[in-house]
Amino acid sequence: MAEPKKRRAGADQALPFEKTLVEIEERLSKAQTDEERSAIAAELDKERRKVFESLTPWQRVQLARHPQRPRMLDFTTRILEDFVELHGDRALADDPAMVTGIGRFQGQTVCVVGQQKGTTTDEKLQRNFGMAGPEGYRKALRIFDMAERFGLPLLTFVDTPAAHPGVEAEQHGQGPAIARNLWALTRLRTPVFCAILSEGGSGGALGIAVGDWIAMLEHAIYVICPPERCAEILWRDAERKEIAASAMKVTAYDLKALGVIDSVVGEPPGGAHKDHAGAASILGEEVERFLAGCREGRWKPELRREKYRKMGAWIEDDAETARQAQA
Amino acid sequence: MSFLKRNRFVSRIGRSSNIRAGLWLKCHGCKQVVYHKDVQENQMVCTLCGYHYKIKASQRIDYIVDPGSFQETHANLRAANPLGFEIAELDYSYNAKIEEGRRKSGLNEAIITGFATLENIRTVIGAMEFRFCGASMGSVVGEKFCRAADDAVRERIPLVMICSSGGARMQEGILALMQMAKTADAVHAMNDAGVPYIPILVDPTSGGVYASFAGLGDITIAEPGAYIGFAGKRLIEGALKVKLPDDFQTAEYQYQNGFVDIISPRTELRPLLGRLLRYLSPQERLAAAEA
Numbered sequence: 029m030a031e032p033k034k035r036r037a038g039a040d041q042a043l044p045f046e047k048t049l050v051e052i053e054e055r056l057s058k059a060q061t062d063e064e065r066s067a068i069a070a071e072l073d074k075e076r077r078k079v080f081e082s083l084t085p086w087q088r089v090q091l092a093r094h095p096q097r098p099r100m101l102d103f104t105t106r107i108l109e110d111f112v113e114l115h116g117d118r119a120l121a122d123d124p125a126m127v128t129g130i131g132r133f134q135g136q137t138v139c140v141v142g143q144q145k146g147t148t149t150d151e152k153l154q155r156n157f158g159m160a161g162p163e164g165y166r167k168a169l170r171i172f173d174m175a176e177r178f179g180l181p182l183l184t185f186v187d188t189p190a191a192h193p194g195v196e197a198e199q200h201g202q203g204p205a206i207a208r209n210l211w212a213l214t215r216l217r218t219p220v221f222c223a224i225l226s227e228g229g230s231g232g233a234l235g236i237a238v239g240d241w242i243a244m245l246e247h248a249i250y251v252i253c254p255p256e257r258c259a260e261i262l263w264r265d266a267e268r269k270e271i272a273a274s275a276m277k278v279t280a281y282d283l284k285a286l287g288v289i290d291s292v293v294g295e296p297p298g299g300a301h302k303d304h305a306g307a308a309s310i311l312g313e314e315v316e317r318f319l320a321g322c323r324e325g326r327w328k329p330e331l332r333r334e335k336y337r338k339m340g341a342w343i344e345d346d347a348e349t350a351r352q353a354q355a
Numbered sequence: 356m357s358f359l360k361r362n363r364f365v366s367r368i369g370r371s372s373n374i375r376a377g378l379w380l381k382c383h384g385c386k387q388v389v390y391h392k393d394v395q396e397n398q399m400v401c402t403l404c405g406y407h408y409k410i411k412a413s414q415r416i417d418y419i420v421d422p423g424s425f426q427e428t429h430a431n432l433r434a435a436n437p438l439g440f441e442i443a444e445l446d447y448s449y450n451a452k453i454e455e456g457r458r459k460s461g462l463n464e465a466i467i468t469g470f471a472t473l474e475n476i477r478t479v480i481g482a483m484e485f486r487f488c489g490a491s492m493g494s495v496v497g498e499k500f501c502r503a504a505d506d507a508v509r510e511r512i513p514l515v516m517i518c519s520s521g522g523a524r525m526q527e528g529i530l531a532l533m534q535m536a537k538t539a540d541a542v543h544a545m546n547d548a549g550v551p552y553i554p555i556l557v558d559p560t561s562g563g564v565y566a567s568f569a570g571l572g573d574i575t576i577a578e579p580g581a582y583i584g585f586a587g588k589r590l591i592e593g594a595l596k597v598k599l600p601d602d603f604q605t606a607e608y609q610y611q612n613g614f615v616d617i618i619s620p621r622t623e624l625r626p627l628l629g630r631l632l633r634y635l636s637p638q639e640r641l642a643a644a645e646a
Contacts, residue, residue: 190586191566191585191586192586193585193586193587193590193591193594194586194591194594194595195591195595195597195599195603197585197586198584198585198586198591198603198604199612200612201570201612201613201614202566202585202586203565203566203569203570203584203585204565204566204570204571204614206535206566206567206570206585207535207539207565207566207567207568207569207570207571208570208571210535210536210539210540210566210567211539211540211542211543211571213536214536214539214540214543215540215543215547230523230532230563231523231532231535231562231563231566231585234532234533234535234536235566238536250529251528251529251532252523252525252527252528252529252531252532252563253523253525257590258525261525262447262525262526263445263447268445271442271444271445275438275440275442275528276438276525276528276529277438277528277529278528278529283529286437286529286530288529288530288533333540336533336536336537336540337501337537337540339494339530339533339534339536339537340437340493340494340495340497340498340527340530340531340533340534340537341435341437341494341530342432342433342434342435342494342495342498343432343433343434343435344431344432345431345432345433346431
């Protein structure tokens with residue numbers, strides 16, 4: 029029985045602000061009577077609400093990076109049937125950080141692209157912590173093309189701290205590879221659904237995250253760069269990451285307000301890492317709604333382009349004011 | 356940001372050296388003392404070693420287009436500080452940075468766009484201004500690039516964009532990241548319309564700009580020695596705990612790896628662009644077909 033062992037690992041890996049919750053959970057598991065159990069469960073519920081309502085942006089970053097958070101394959105193996113993984117960019121290599129393939133969702137054939145960070149140490153190393161190189165982005169592009177040719181909806185699952193920063197990645201054109209994916213995604217005629225699962229980092233995330241409907245898990249983050257890096261660039265001090273995290277507006281609710289994502293997908297009580305199956309089932313419902321939209325012809329490439337064209341905020345002075353300001 | 360240290364701006368050179376201001380300057384490339392006026396007349400390229408100084412965006416445009424033909428467009432757009440990126444405890448203010456950028460560059464934002472003729476070929480042209488927040492891409496840079504592309508598509512004329520950027524603008528957070536998608540789509544629109552798009556990558560072109568519109572040219576030109584790359588060199592060195600060679604992520608390196616068509620000295624850009632635009636611009640192609 030692997031289950032009890034896993035739970036102990038959970039206690040070890042609990043984040044500082046989760047400690048009280050873990051204690052209550054432990055008491056709940058030891059409770060003798062139904063009465064005791066329901067009392068502790070109520071207490072847990074109350075405490076959980078208290079903790080989660082007062083999370084700071086930095087604590088949310090920690091939650092998004094929780095080591096036990098479900099990874100791409102934890103979701104796709106649960107919500108897809110008969111997934112066939114496809115490999116290789118047809119030029120140079122197969123990038124294990126990027127998983128691509130074809131599968132079925134409730135009878136509907138779909139193309140799938142996503143980053144897999146890995147769960148065990150071996151898998152994490154093998155998959156480079158979900159940091160894909162140009163080969164990964166070109167493999168993804170291949171699948172975008174395939175989805176387009178066969179008229180299949182495209183589902184992407186984003187879980188990456190960044191595109192891989194490395195010598196070979198630069199040699200093989202990391203920048204242009206990501207650029208080409210953005211170029212392709214904005215104008216695919218086939219509908220595109222993107223889910224930000226835990227950490228959406230920079231161009232590495234965006235390279236597979238331009239679509240008709242961007243769903244983001246409640247405790248995921250989506251950033252222009254990691255808060256540590258932002259603090260380092262602006263203040264030459266990575267330790268100011270907490271300040272950076274709150275200034276950068278990294279949470280799902282922030283991004284919804286900014287119009288960058290289309291929906292916030294709820295997570296099971298305590299976060300997706302507490303209940304992988306529950307998290308997958310909630311995301312599955314979101315995919316179901318998206319595919320229903322496909323059948324209704326709701327997603328149109330023109331609308332997707334318009335959505336992106338409007339993103340950002342600027343001040344537009346009338347020509348006269350601008351002329352005076354320059355004079 | 357090592358490039359900030361490596362290349363100081365021309366305007367500061369006189370002050371930072373012991374050499375009398377303005378008359379002579381010590382070249383950052385060959386370290387020799389050269390007559391300032393000679394370098395100026397050579398479009399701020401060292402007459403001894405060919406080192407390319409960083410210059411103003413407006414100067415870059417002047418060197419390329421037909422004299423007096425440039426008409427600026429979309430100058431009325433300016434940054435809005437959408438996230439309210441103001442941090443009292445660190446005394447940090449994005450608004451102040453914008454103000455500083457304006458003061459240093461005399462521009463509203465880090466990019467200039469407009470219409471011009473280049474060897475009598477009507478074209479949309481743009482250039483990025485490094486003195487304005489390191490020419491980082493925020494909402495205004497993204498929007499102005501898209502509007503320049505719209506202009507090119509509407510008039511069926513080429514777009515030449517002199518790209519230079521430290522990357523996406525941190526202080527606009529995720530909205531800056533989204534400009535990558537938006538500008539990549541604007542390039543797609545030009546491609547669909549058969550309008551040529553020629554980015555010229557100058558020192559430095561990096562991060563989110565390289566991974567969007569700077570990385571999607573029909574023809575990609577680079578200035579000699581320019582830093583061109585996605586992930587910063589120091590970031591990679593830090594991540595891999597290695598020291599990378601000097602030529603890593605230079606224009607020449609990107610040329611060798613197949614991501615740059617032509618490395619052209621600044622002084623030869625104008626005739627080169629003239630030749631390319633005569634081949635590719637819709638009007639010229641039409642004229643050639645009729646001849």
